[in-house]
Amino acid sequence: MAPRTVKGGDRTDGDRPVVLYVAGAVFLFILVVVVAGSFTRPDPVTFVPSPVGPRPPVDRFVVDTVTVDARDGSHWVYFDFDKGSAVGGPLAGWDLALNRYHLVVNGGSGYPGAGGAIAIGAPWEAVTEAPASGYATTEGALEDGPATPGLERWYRYGFFSHLLEPKDETYVIRTAEGRYAKLRILSYYCPQATPGCVTLMYGFQGDGSRRLTG
Known part of the structure; x- marks a missing residue:
């Protein structure tokens, strides 16, 4: 008996479109990546909380790094540049x-200070002078869940790692007394990857000028 001839778009029951195999392989690969990523958690950069020890006020430009222990969500912790x-x-x-x-900053309706914040799209070293204007102040009372626009989203959330990673961003802060500081957030974690230790690298100008360099 002569073999059956397949014409035009006819297909025998034993044939399988190659595209289905390719699609299945791609789907399986994506599934493996997603599952593997959910079990992979990188170690975040961690810092030990700094002791509370206010220094005498300064009248010059100072650079420092401090880790504020803000792990207890039942109350606010206050920092003074x-x-x-x-x-x-x-x-x-x-x-x-x-x-x-x-x-949040100490400025806005209901706050006693003149504070404000602005995100600067430039590296730390390039920020040598505080802007004269454009600062956002805090909206909402501390007991009501406040936010300082531009500062409240200082992090990226890792979908797979479930970690908060600071954005590569420099902020300029106008302090409660109307002085200026530049700020970078380095980490959100204490040792053992415990969340709530916010590590701040800052340069504060104590002479009242907008110059943010030594």
Whole structure:
């Protein structure tokens, strides 16, 4: 018996389109990547919380790195650039308030300070002078979940790692007293990858000028 001839678009039951095999292989590869990524968690950069120890006020440009322990989500922790340390509470004077990954300035409706923040699309070394204007202030009271536009999204969230990674961003902060500092956020983790330790690298100008270099 002569073999059957396949004409035009006819296909025997035993044939399988190659495209289905390719699509299946691609789907399987993506599935493997997603599953593997969900079990892979890189080690974040971690810092030990800095001791609370306010220094005397400065009248020059100073650069420092400090890790603020903001792990307790039930209360805010206050930081003062002029004193280079966390301070005892809002009545002690403060420039930044931190609560876990929330970070706000002491400025805006209902706040006693003149604080503000602005994100600068330039490397740390290139930010040598604070802008004269354009600063965002804090919206909402501390007890109501406040936010400082431009500063509240300082991180990227890792979909697979479930870690917060600081953006490669430099911020300029206008302090409660109207002085200026430039700021980078280096990490959100304490040892053992415990979240809530916010490590700040900053350069603070204590002489009242907008110059942000030594």
